[in-house]
Amino acid sequence: MYAPTEKPNDFLSVATTSGGADCEAAGCSADTSFAPGASQGGEVGQSIGLFVPDGFEASSLASLSVFEAANSVLGYNHYAIRIYTEFGGQVRGAFGFSVVTEPLPTNTLDSLLIGGGRAVTQCSSTLFDYLRRERPVARRIAGVGLGTFTLAQAGLLDRRRATTQAEFAHELQSLFPEVLVEGDKLFIEDRSIWTSAGMTAGIDLALALLEGDCGPELVFAVARHLLMHQRRMGSQSQTSDLLDLVPKSDRVQRALAFARENLRLPLTVESLAEAACLSPRQFSRLFHLETGHTPARAVEKLRIDVAQTLIAQGRLPISAIVHETGFGDRERMRRAFHRATGASPMAVRRDTGRSVMA
DNA sequence: AGTATCAACCGCCACC
DNA sequence: CCGGTGGCGGTTGATA
Numbered sequence: 001m002y003a004p005t006e007k008p009n010d011f012l013s014v015a016t017t018s019g020g021a022d023c024e025a026a027g028c029s030a031d032t033s034f035a036p037g038a039s040q041g042g043e044v045g046q047s048i049g050l051f052v053p054d055g056f057e058a059s060s061l062a063s064l065s066v067f068e069a070a071n072s073v074l075g076y077n078h079y080a081i082r083i084y085t086e087f088g089g090q091v092r093g094a095f096g097f098s099v100v101t102e103p104l105p106t107n108t109l110d111s112l113l114i115g116g117g118r119a120v121t122q123c124s125s126t127l128f129d130y131l132r133r134e135r136p137v138a139r140r141i142a143g144v145g146l147g148t149f150t151l152a153q154a155g156l157l158d159r160r161r162a163t164t165q166a167e168f169a170h171e172l173q174s175l176f177p178e179v180l181v182e183g184d185k186l187f188i189e190d191r192s193i194w195t196s197a198g199m200t201a202g203i204d205l206a207l208a209l210l211e212g213d214c215g216p217e218l219v220f221a222v223a224r225h226l227l228m229h230q231r232r233m234g235s236q237s238q239t240s241d242l243l244d245l246v247p248k249s250d251r252v253q254r255a256l257a258f259a260r261e262n263l264r265l266p267l268t269v270e271s272l273a274e275a276a277c278l279s280p281r282q283f284s285r286l287f288h289l290e291t292g293h294t295p296a297r298a299v300e301k302l303r304i305d306v307a308q309t310l311i312a313q314g315r316l317p318i319s320a321i322v323h324e325t326g327f328g329d330r331e332r333m334r335r336a337f338h339r340a341t342g343a344s345p346m347a348v349r350r351d352t353g354r355s356v357m358a
Numbered sequence: 359a360g361t362a363t364c365a366a367c368c369g370c371c372a373c374c
Numbered sequence: 375c376c377g378g379t380g381g382c383g384g385t386t387g388a389t390a
Contacts, residue, residue: 269366279380286379296366309359332389 047080052115057094060115067204069225094119109138116146126206128154145198160190165198188264215305251276252290259299264326267299304340
């Protein structure tokens with residue numbers, strides 16, 4: 001659960017002077033009315049900072065939307081959200097737009113996220129010194145996507161488990177042999193250092209940070225606010241088969257949406273075909289053509305994915321998860337898990353308990 | 359472990 | 375003729 005920070009905050013005053021429109025768009029209102037350490041509605045605010053290097057990718061900013069949404073759901077600024085560069089001022093993203101930033105604060109940050117990008121050149125040694133200095137002070141530090149490389153270069157990931165975008169995992173490992181790279185995970189936490197894969201995995205990481213602060217109920221509300229179909233756990237593979245389920249036609253998309261929303265129903269090919277307004281035969285054919293999966297297999301993958309998430313959360317008994325995911329009975333779910341993961345649901349629960357929250 | 363049943367899948371063909 | 379669609383029937387695999 002959330003532990004209030006006792007640290008002073010000298011950077012909030014900077015925010016009122018240098019926080020520009022870009023900063024406000026990311027959720028940090030220039031006239032933010034709360035200050036960490038002071039109560040509002042019985043809650044204490046926390047500072048979330050994102051460091052962006054020159055040439056950062058826009059997806060680095062996406063993780064901030066989680067904390068912005070949390071503020072929106074809560075109805076007040078529980079999180080003070082800031083974007084930083086080494087010395088403040090404008091920084092240019094990989095795709096041409098600029099963001100107004102503040103200089104990195106000292107001894108004040110509760111959580112620091114590090115963004116990255118393909119176009120990012122060498123970061124300065126001052127930054128690495130800063131990260132090494134802040135690591136024991138900040139409650140948690142996270143490398144989002146290629147930001148993992150910055151943490152590795154600063155030596156923060158030595159003998160720690162870490163992940164990054166799958167296509168750069170090999171490079172990360174060869175450049176930094178001391179890092180225990182797990183290139184297929186969505187996100188990993190190892191002793192308060194978090195790392196994630198690229199793109200939307202940063203959002204999943206941010207949701208996990210939020211859950212640590214405020215509990216699962218707020219996370220569910222924020223996920224709904226962000227119109228996320230389902231949350232993904234860190235242990236899930238970046239190359240999850242679910243990511244392949246991106247059909248081109250409206251009709252197959254309708255059927256998939258129907259399946260996601262009605263996972264508890266039997267979901268036969270016939271019922272999915274009806275949702276897609278196609279004959280079962282044509283639906284089957286089209287579905288396989290567009291997703292590379294047969295309808296029954298895709299439904300099973302959806303069920304397993306949701307079941308894995310619920311199992312990892314550990315809040316529901318297996319029998320309730322069986323019902324929620326439409327498996328019908330424990331034996332069917334156990335067999336489906338064994339087919340997909342080679343392990344039983346209980347083994348997955350034990351495994352995720354170790355690897356996600358370790 | 360063996361068996362019956364049924365849904366899913368897929369090749370083929372016909373129709374529009 | 376071609377592409378999209380639907381029906382039929384055999385095979386396969388999961389389940390009871």
